[in-house]
Amino acid sequence: MQQLEEKNISQVVINYTPKDFDSGEEPRWCPGCGDYAILNAVRSAFAELSKELGIPKEKFVIVSGIGCSSRFPYYMNTYGMHGIHGRAPAIATGVKVANPDLSVWVVTGDGDGLAIGGNHLIHAMRRNIDIKILLFDNRIYGLTKGQYSPTSVMGQITKSSPYGVIERPVDPVMLALSQGTTFIARAIDRDIKRLTEIIIEAGKHKGTAFIQIYQNCVVFNDKAFDDFAGKEVRSERVIELKHGKPLLFGKNLDKGIIIENGRPKVVKIGENGITEDKITVYDETDFYLNFVIATMHYPDFPEPIGIIRRVKVPTFEELLYNQIEHAKKLKGEGNLQKLIDKNSWEILPS
Amino acid sequence: MEESELGRKRKLEKVTVKFAGDSGDGIQLIGSQFTVSTAIYGNDFAIFPEFPAEIRAPAGTTYGVSAFQIQFGAIDIMTPGDEPDALVAFNPAALKVNLNLIKPGALVILNIDEFDEINFKKAEWNSIIKGEENLDEILSKYEVIKVQMNKLVIDALKDVNLPHKEKLRSRNFFALGLVCWIFMRPLEPILKFIKENFGKKPEIAKANELALKAGYNYGETLEIKHKFVKIEIPKYKFEPGKYRYVSGNEAFALGILAIKEKAKIPVVFASYPITPASDILHYLESYRNFGIIALQMEDEISAVNTAIGASFAGALGITATSGPGLSLKSEGINLAVMTELPLIVIDNQRSGPSTGMPTKTEQTDLLFALFGRHGESPLIVIAPISAGDCFYSIIEAAKLSIKYMTPVIILSELYIAMGSEPWKIPDINKIPDIEVKFWKDGSKFYPYSRDENTLARPWAKPGTPGLEHRIGGLEKSHIYGRVSYDPQNHDFMVKLRAEKIRRVQTDIPDVEVYGEEDAELLVLGWGSTFGHIRAVVERAREKGWPVAHAHLKYINPLPKNLPDILKKFKRVLIPELNLGQLLLLIRGKFLVDAVGFNKVTGTPFKESELMMAVEKELMNMEKEGKLSKPIHIQEGRFEEKEKGGAVKHATA
Numbered sequence A: 001m002q003q004l005e006e007k008n009i010s011q012v013v014i015n016y017t018p019k020d021f022d023s024g025e026e027p028r029w030c031p032g033c034g035d036y037a038i039l040n041a042v043r044s045a046f047a048e049l050s051k052e053l054g055i056p057k058e059k060f061v062i063v064s065g066i067g068c069s070s071r072f073p074y075y076m077n078t079y080g081m082h083g084i085h086g087r088a089p090a091i092a093t094g095v096k097v098a099n100p101d102l103s104v105w106v107v108t109g110d111g112d113g114l115a116i117g118g119n120h121l122i123h124a125m126r127r128n129i130d131i132k133i134l135l136f137d138n139r140i141y142g143l144t145k146g147q148y149s150p151t152s153v154m155g156q157i158t159k160s161s162p163y164g165v166i167e168r169p170v171d172p173v174m175l176a177l178s179q180g181t182t183f184i185a186r187a188i189d190r191d192i193k194r195l196t197e198i199i200i201e202a203g204k205h206k207g208t209a210f211i212q213i214y215q216n217c218v219v220f221n222d223k224a225f226d227d228f229a230g231k232e233v234r235s236e237r238v239i240e241l242k243h244g245k246p247l248l249f250g251k252n253l254d255k256g257i258i259i260e261n262g263r264p265k266v267v268k269i270g271e272n273g274i275t276e277d278k279i280t281v282y283d284e285t286d287f288y289l290n291f292v293i294a295t296m297h298y299p300d301f302p303e304p305i306g307i308i309r310r311v312k313v314p315t316f317e318e319l320l321y322n323q324i325e326h327a328k329k330l331k332g333e334g335n336l337q338k339l340i341d342k343n344s345w346e347i348l349p350s
Numbered sequence B: 001m002e003e004s005e006l007g008r009k010r011k012l013e014k015v016t017v018k019f020a021g022d023s024g025d026g027i028q029l030i031g032s033q034f035t036v037s038t039a040i041y042g043n044d045f046a047i048f049p050e051f052p053a054e055i056r057a058p059a060g061t062t063y064g065v066s067a068f069q070i071q072f073g074a075i076d077i078m079t080p081g082d083e084p085d086a087l088v089a090f091n092p093a094a095l096k097v098n099l100n101l102i103k104p105g106a107l108v109i110l111n112i113d114e115f116d117e118i119n120f121k122k123a124e125w126n127s128i129i130k131g132e133e134n135l136d137e138i139l140s141k142y143e144v145i146k147v148q149m150n151k152l153v154i155d156a157l158k159d160v161n162l163p164h165k166e167k168l169r170s171r172n173f174f175a176l177g178l179v180c181w182i183f184m185r186p187l188e189p190i191l192k193f194i195k196e197n198f199g200k201k202p203e204i205a206k207a208n209e210l211a212l213k214a215g216y217n218y219g220e221t222l223e224i225k226h227k228f229v230k231i232e233i234p235k236y237k238f239e240p241g242k243y244r245y246v247s248g249n250e251a252f253a254l255g256i257l258a259i260k261e262k263a264k265i266p267v268v269f270a271s272y273p274i275t276p277a278s279d280i281l282h283y284l285e286s287y288r289n290f291g292i293i294a295l296q297m298e299d300e301i302s303a304v305n306t307a308i309g310a311s312f313a314g315a316l317g318i319t320a321t322s323g324p325g326l327s328l329k330s331e332g333i334n335l336a337v338m339t340e341l342p343l344i345v346i347d348n349q350r351s352g353p354s355t356g357m358p359t360k361t362e363q364t365d366l367l368f369a370l371f372g373r374h375g376e377s378p379l380i381v382i383a384p385i386s387a388g389d390c391f392y393s394i395i396e397a398a399k400l401s402i403k404y405m406t407p408v409i410i411l412s413e414l415y416i417a418m419g420s421e422p423w424k425i426p427d428i429n430k431i432p433d434i435e436v437k438f439w440k441d442g443s444k445f446y447p448y449s450r451d452e453n454t455l456a457r458p459w460a461k462p463g464t465p466g467l468e469h470r471i472g473g474l475e476k477s478h479i480y481g482r483v484s485y486d487p488q489n490h491d492f493m494v495k496l497r498a499e500k501i502r503r504v505q506t507d508i509p510d511v512e513v514y515g516e517e518d519a520e521l522l523v524l525g526w527g528s529t530f531g532h533i534r535a536v537v538e539r540a541r542e543k544g545w546p547v548a549h550a551h552l553k554y555i556n557p558l559p560k561n562l563p564d565i566l567k568k569f570k571r572v573l574i575p576e577l578n579l580g581q582l583l584l585l586i587r588g589k590f591l592v593d594a595v596g597f598n599k600v601t602g603t604p605f606k607e608s609e610l611m612m613a614v615e616k617e618l619m620n621m622e623k624e625g626k627l628s629k630p631i632h633i634q635e636g637r638f639e640e641k642e643k644g645g646a647v648k649h650a651t652a
């Protein structure tokens, strides 16, 4: 009863501003690091989410691994766990199954989430446990001072690849697609407005949400995304995916994507008889379309940004708790004494 | 063993029986059914199932042999017995691997239909194949019953509508029936089991029932034709009460259900399959109707971290594994040490290193559990002493883990995880509640403030307004819990975490000494060896030798009175299934004159070898003038014994 009242009270007073999510701890990131922008976006998104969904501050939990990015929980005035390298999805899974009422978030890096923690990431995604995973992708190991990561590009010169990287990078969105992840998005740190919107959408999603965030590391991999994410070039080199809307891009929205022989193709409206109604309309629930669009990368194509996939599928914790209820109906609520007494025999006093 | 003719019965105080055959022969099934019948008959018993390492090892090979050994008797039975008095061998391979293990004069029952050239070849029994030896010569020292089991089973099942091959599958029940006749076990519990478990396949149920009865009746034929006598083992005087038969793994699972009931918080069990711990997961998954959350994770690292996440969220996180999995969990356990969250890690030790011998027992993870993590990483270590004790150990672990906000490692062993024993059923109502205090008060909350007595930090679960806080693996400042690199603070926190675990001593019982404290040799054991050591010390004391036994269940911290106990004895003998791990700890911590008795064969101690170790040590003490009274153990008898053993092997 008392708990219920408490809940009602907190629901009534929810009117947070981003500042309410500031823990007061001074961030220790390098000046100019993309992580600051993401921090601001998450604070704004959380304030918005708590208003829209009635989530009080104490119900947010942020779990991270190890890396510059993984310092994140310390700067948020929520419950938080700075875990160990790569294991945040596992810790978050434990939090969520223990208390499905919580809004559980994971902050991870390209090394944390895709190298050492790749296994947990894959399995969280395929289970569709309701956790939101923010992968800060700077294509470098920041905290350990500049080694190449699983998303570093071929030829990239880093401290541990002085002659250039000779491994092909992992594509995190493709990986997420292959696991049937129910919410997949890509965002750019410096486009705070869009980033905030996407985080809010992830927060509203029920199931695993995965966002690859291109994040600039000013010290060890500066300008890694400037070719397409730079302010001046972005509109021409990035395509904003919008569900139900044609795949248009360009300053004047005069370019678009059509699917020809199963492959994406860049076309210009007004050229070769292309009109706007010929442009493919994006459907975030169509796996094949999601897949085709995810194959596009700059410079061959504009880099897709936004929600790549979103579908409704029962979550892991729903299935788990439903199964518990089902088992109770089937076998009756467990009685421990009865279970222990099964197959027993009695020795009578002689 | 005392024997007396009583009509047509032989009366024995205790007896050891072993069933051995192919892993596909249903050996474990009849072993467990014989055990249930024995329990209901009213004997005390101890069992030891042995599994082949490969699930589908080629039929008839020595490495595909599955076995089940049981010792039962009218007296207190603490071990599954050293050398079987009776062996049932389903094929040549099963006989070959057990020949050197059974007692001279033992009863050997063979399914003679399987002793043909093909099967001798599969068993690689070269001396027989080449004609250098024959079966009868080899078995001349034993009392042999050759039974045409294949033929007899097919005859008995002539009215059953099953293919020939399927009918032969009931041979195990035929053998069981025969052994039940010999040892006068009741068939009713087994018939009940058949009905309950094969009821959905009536033809198979019928086949098993007929085979069981045919085997039993075959005993009568033996009696009439061959003047074979039954063997009676009088009933054991059990303490009155309700009993059942429990393995360590089942006891853990039941204990976890008890924790949920007594602590009244959610319990999250996250694990990754590994022998010999998987059964805990199987049991708990099947207990869904108890509201228990049991999860099979993608690996051991995920399992331990999921458990930690659950504990952070206000549940009790538990994980279970064996050696290789414990290696993977080290880093996760350290996170729980640093974040000071409750966590229980069960380690069912098996033979190592690496994959080692996964189906064999050992006590080789003791130092690993204590010290196998980077940094100063103290935690509680509890080693259950029997299968039934696993139930109480895990409840105790939960109580301490929550009270002190610390991980606990339960160091169990394959031997008790898989072995079963009669267990006096606890009255769940009488088990006290486990106290859980979640912090509520936001005005006075500091994540690393301390309880004055236990030094535990507060448990503040997400969802509680006003207690938002961050924890993690980085060192934290005392009281405030902010990230801290301050050297003085780190020094302080390292010592504080150690002191917290030391204080657990006030919550654990003193170690008890069996036998007078003025005895001169103390046998000190830990974990699963309790039964073996106690049985041997009892016998030694009956001979009037100055020996006592103490057994450690709490490995960290060690009981408060242990140093005083150790000082009372002139020598401490520490038998372990490793190369001397507790020995290193005891010598290092207490500077006492302790010696080890160690073996790592993957099998439990034999009573005889432990007895020899005790004798040898007493003789050493006598030579060194460390015994106050002479004990008259004959010199040189070990050499003789060992020679005798060698002779036996040569002729067998």
Ligand SMILES: Cc1ncc(C[n+]2csc(CCOP(=O)(O)OP(=O)(O)O)c2C)c(N)n1
Residues within 6 Å of the ligand: A066, A067, A068, A069, A070, A085, A108, A109, A110, A111, A112, A113, A136, A138, A140, A141, A142, A143, A144, A149
């Ligand atoms: C088990 C373990 N191995 C290695 C490390 C060292 N380490 C810390 S962070 C890190 C890489 C972080 O890279 P990323 O996840 O991309 O995060 P970023 O710093 O770039 O945000 C490594 C290798 C560690 N802390 N733990």
Ligand code: SF4
Residues within 6 Å of the ligand: A028, A029, A030, A032, A033, A034, A035, A068, A069, A138, A142, A143, A216, A217, A218, A219, A220
């Ligand atoms: S090293 Fe790079 S990623 Fe890390 S804080 Fe500095 S700029 Fe940011």
Ligand SMILES: [Mg+2]
Residues within 6 Å of the ligand: A067, A109, A110, A111, A136, A137, A138, A139, A140, A141, A142, A149
């Ligand atoms: Mg990185």
